[in-house]
Every structure is written in C-alpha cells, then in structure tokens.
Amino acid sequence: MKKNDIIHLAHIILNAHISKEDIVVDATMGNGHDTVFLAKLAKHVFAFDIQKQALDNTMKLLEAHQLSNVTLFHETHEHIVGLVSDFKGVVFNLGYLPNGDHSITTKKETTLKTLDMLLSVLRPTHFILIVVYPGHQEGYEESLAIDDYLKSVDSASFSIIRSDLPYQDHRPPYLLFIQKI
Numbered sequence: 459m460k461k462n463d464i465i466h467l468a469h470i471i472l473n474a475h476i477s478k479e480d481i482v483v484d485a486t487m488g489n490g491h492d493t494v495f496l497a498k499l500a501k502h503v504f505a506f507d508i509q510k511q512a513l514d515n516t517m518k519l520l521e522a523h524q525l526s527n528v529t530l531f532h533e534t535h536e537h538i539v540g541l542v543s544d545f546k547g548v549v550f551n552l553g554y555l556p557n558g559d560h561s562i563t564t565k566k567e568t569t570l571k572t573l574d575m576l577l578s579v580l581r582p583t584h585f586i587l588i589v590v591y592p593g594h595q596e597g598y599e600e601s602l603a604i605d606d607y608l609k610s611v612d613s614a615s616f617s618i619i620r621s622d623l624p625y626q627d628h629r630p631p632y633l634l635f636i637q638k639i
C-alpha cells in the first residue's frame with residue numbers, strides 16, 4: 459500500500475462524478491494539486507484557502523499546466539455558500555499545507571460549520587468529498603468531530619461512503635464521499 463492511496467481513490471471517484479459541464483469547489487487548495495486535477499475535469503473550479511502562500515503556489519501550478527478555468531479565493535471555506543452558487547461538488551483535503559506552517563491546519567469548528575452549511579444546500583446527486591487526516595492531534599480531534607456529526611445526519615437523505623486503510627498503522631488518512639439522495 460502506498461501512502462497516497464486514499465488520494466488516488468479520491469481521484470478515481472472524482473473522475474467518475476465530474477464532467478466538463480460542472481462547476482466544482484476545492485475547499486482547501488493548499489499547493490494546488492487537487493485544484494489542477496479538478497480544473498482538468500470540470501468547466502470551472504472555485505478554490506479556497508486562508509493562506510496567501512497556498513494561492514501563490516496554486517497560481518504557479520495552474521500557469522504551468524496552462525489552466526485558466528479557476529477562480530482563487532483568499533477566504534475561509536466557510537464562505538463557499540455565499541460566494542459560489544450551483545456547484546456539483548465540493549472537495550476537502552483536510553490538514554496543513556505540506557511544506558508549510560503545520561500550525562495552520564483545518565479546525566473541527568470551521569470544518570463542521572461549512573459541512574453543515576453545504577449539506578443544507580446540497581442538491582440530489584451532488585457531492586462532498588473529504589480526505590481526513592487523523593494522524594496528527596488536531597486532525598484526530600477533527601476526525602472524531604466529523605464522525606459524531608455524520609452520525610446525526612439523516613441517512614434517508616444522504617448516502618455516506620467511508621473508505622479506510624484498516625490495516626495500516628498510525629491512524630492513516632481516510633475518505634468520505636457524501637451524496638444527497
């Protein structure tokens with residue numbers, strides 16, 4: 459098993475659900491790898507991050523790939539619903555910026571707030587994909603909070619798939635794929 463198997467799986471799922479007519483959101487652009495992946499599949503990508511460094515890195519990567527169908531927001535993902543309408547899906551790759559300041563990481567309070575807002579506006583067949591990293595302390599607490607929250611979600615209204623690496627040590631990452639039924 460490679461360490462990035464969950465990202466690989468996320469990309470297979472995204473490939474199956476996104477087409478060139480779709481608008482999608484990258485809630486945590488980071489170094490822009492997911493933004494680039496989404497921009498190649500979708501009509502337009504709206505990407506969010508609270509760090510200026512993330513926007514700079516993502517802009518460079520988009521230029522290198524000659525992609526222009528992306529709007530970058532230097533904003534918390536809590537503003538997605540106010541800034542983007544009619545999206546097919548939202549992708550979260552939680553945690554901290556690789557090679558960046560590890561103290562700036564996604565937080566359970568804001569992640570749950572955004573998740574709750576998104577579920578309230580999600581349309582049938584539209585999706586939220588989240589890669590969760592419980593391997594660091596803040597990420598572990600975030601994973602428990604997400605788990606608690608999703609237990610309270612109406613299972614008749616939402617399909618929630620969780621994909622794990624059950625035999626890997628050190629609390630490996632896992633994937634959540636949520637769809638409105």
Ligand code: SAM
Nearest residue numbers: 486487488489490491492507508534535555564
């Ligand atoms: N998708 C990225 C990529 O392909 O490189 C990796 C994302 S990185 C694991 C997580 C990112 O979430 C960090 O860049 C961090 O700044 C960002 N972040 C943390 N809290 C955020 C928030 N409230 N809104 C938007 N981004 C946030």
